Amino acid sequence: MHDNAHRIGPDSLTREQVVEVARGRARVELTQHAEHGIATTRKHIEALAADPHPTYGVSTGFGALAVRHIPGDRRAALQQSFVRSHAAGAGPEVEAEVVRALMLLRLRTVATGRTGVRLETAHALLAMLNAGIVPVVHEFGSLGCSGDLAPLASVALALTGEGEVTDAQGVRRPAAEALAEAGIEPVVLAEKEGLALTNGTDGMLGMLVLAQHDLAALLDVADVTAAMSVEALLGTDRVFAADLHRLRPHPGQAVSAARMAAVLADSPIVASHRGPDCNRVQDAYSLRCAPQVHGAARDAVAYSETVADRELAAAIDNPVVLDDGRVESNGNFHGAPLAHALDFLAIPLTDVASMAERRTDRMLDVARSHGLPAFLADDPGVDSGHMIAHYTQAGVVSELKRLAVPASVDSIPTSAMQEDHVSMGWHAARKLRRAVDGLTTVLAVELLTAARALDLRAPLEPAPATAAVRDLLRTRVGGPGPDRHIAPEIAATAELVRSGAVREAVAKYTAGAHE
Numbered sequence: 001m002h003d004n005a006h007r008i009g010p011d012s013l014t015r016e017q018v019v020e021v022a023r024g025r026a027r028v029e030l031t032q033h034a035e036h037g038i039a040t041t042r043k044h045i046e047a048l049a050a051d052p053h054p055t056y057g058v059s060t061g062f063g064a065l066a067v068r069h070i071p072g073d074r075r076a077a078l079q080q081s082f083v084r085s086h087a088a089g090a091g092p093e094v095e096a097e098v099v100r101a102l103m104l105l106r107l108r109t110v111a112t113g114r115t116g117v118r119l120e121t122a123h124a125l126l127a128m129l130n131a132g133i134v135p136v137v138h139e140f141g142s143l144g145c146s147g148d149l150a151p152l153a154s155v156a157l158a159l160t161g162e163g164e165v166t167d168a169q170g171v172r173r174p175a176a177e178a179l180a181e182a183g184i185e186p187v188v189l190a191e192k193e194g195l196a197l198t199n200g201t202d203g204m205l206g207m208l209v210l211a212q213h214d215l216a217a218l219l220d221v222a223d224v225t226a227a228m229s230v231e232a233l234l235g236t237d238r239v240f241a242a243d244l245h246r247l248r249p250h251p252g253q254a255v256s257a258a259r260m261a262a263v264l265a266d267s268p269i270v271a272s273h274r275g276p277d278c279n280r281v282q283d284a285y286s287l288r289c290a291p292q293v294h295g296a297a298r299d300a301v302a303y304s305e306t307v308a309d310r311e312l313a314a315a316i317d318n319p320v321v322l323d324d325g326r327v328e329s330n331g332n333f334h335g336a337p338l339a340h341a342l343d344f345l346a347i348p349l350t351d352v353a354s355m356a357e358r359r360t361d362r363m364l365d366v367a368r369s370h371g372l373p374a375f376l377a378d379d380p381g382v383d384s385g386h387m388i389a390h391y392t393q394a395g396v397v398s399e400l401k402r403l404a405v406p407a408s409v410d411s412i413p414t415s416a417m418q419e420d421h422v423s424m425g426w427h428a429a430r431k432l433r434r435a436v437d438g439l440t441t442v443l444a445v446e447l448l449t450a451a452r453a454l455d456l457r458a459p460l461e462p463a464p465a466t467a468a469v470r471d472l473l474r475t476r477v478g479g480p481g482p483d484r485h486i487a488p489e490i491a492a493t494a495e496l497v498r499s500g501a502v503r504e505a506v507a508k509y510t511a512g513a514h515e
Helices: 015-024 032-050 072-086 096-110 119-130 149-159 175-182 193-198 202-232 251-264 268-272 290-312 336-364 387-403 425-456 464-474 487-499 501-505
Strands: 006-008 028-030 090-093 138-140 164-166 172-174
Touching: 006 015, 006 096, 015 096, 015 202, 015 290, 028 032, 028 096, 028 119, 032 119, 072 149, 072 193, 096 119, 096 149, 096 193, 096 202, 119 149, 119 175, 119 193, 138 149, 149 175, 149 193, 149 202, 164 175, 172 175, 202 251, 202 268, 202 290, 202 336, 202 425, 202 464, 202 501, 251 290, 251 464, 290 336, 336 387, 336 425, 387 425, 425 464, 425 487, 464 487, 464 501, 487 501
Parallel strands: 006 028
Antiparallel strands: 090 138, 164 172
């Protein structure tokens, strides 16, 4: 085994491992324990295949066609027909990181020894993942029940040498060509394998884990941009004191308050209006209540992580092979637990974005910005400053509100009413990914605006932490001045947010903030 490979066995994966394999292209290997379990379980399937009594998924059709017993000489055709017919996706291609995550997670379930997949099939799936071969998976095709059928069937089809893939160089080509070049023999599926490769919640789970990873980073950035806006708007930092937040002991709130206090520490701007001469009694909610909203979002992410961790320890298949060799039908493929968590995350994400938009608007309005020029323009009237950058931000927030509408409350009966209630978890995951991108843009506009506002408070200087973020931004975006083409500046700021550079710029200041 390679020392740097992630070893896949019957035990659960970590969320970090999923991210590293999906995005970092880390290698994976099966443990000996997994290989033994896979081989042992396969013997149970082969015994059932030889039995004259029908067993669902082994010697019968599928779904509403399960009443038909399939003779032995037609079962290889049955499995190939299954993946061909189920690889029925349509629409845009799904991102490579999502496909790699679902491949890894399906392999992990195979490694539990509960599916009945042959060892050589598991090895082929492993080899395809390590070779960087990514089957083409389409946006539409999963209803989040009976698993992510069409997406996983597209992977299974590529494993048999049919369909299309993207190779390690990012070139789209026939699966047979890519497998041959990588030295991978196409699989001829045996009994049970078509079902076992497709009956999982792996797409939903993979997208949930990737979204959690991104949201954890974005919420850290939201604390920073909110603190910068508080400073730029001459707000108080007293409301972020730890003793106030201990009165309402939500853990996420305490973290966000501590981070905002740390980011604002030693700010000459804040110090300039602290004292008996300040006539500001209370700041607006979008400033004062940021820890409460950001903290609630943190707690929602934490809840969703418990759901993901349980699913990462699960063996999702139907039917499933138990320790004593019984093959039992079940409903564990229903995506409701994931769908609810995916939908839930879109709500606090939108709330965080909506609050950031309110702070941005406040910095641009002379009636509320406490001395800043209209729209932060160099020559208001001649210049428009950040007026339309805020429009863009507002448009994204409006889209996020639509994306926050839950998918999991919808259900369309399928398969001749055999599958009469579905989770729509795949769709909940797809819209959450778009929402994460939207939040990135919203925070980028707030960061761009707050940094400009802080510069306009000169000669007063911002806090060391906010100054570090401002200085980082200035390596990519110029300071205040006449209007420039602002779209590239929004994009450059968003990339600083997405890359982790903003988070890293304040890391030494927030290290003790209960993280």
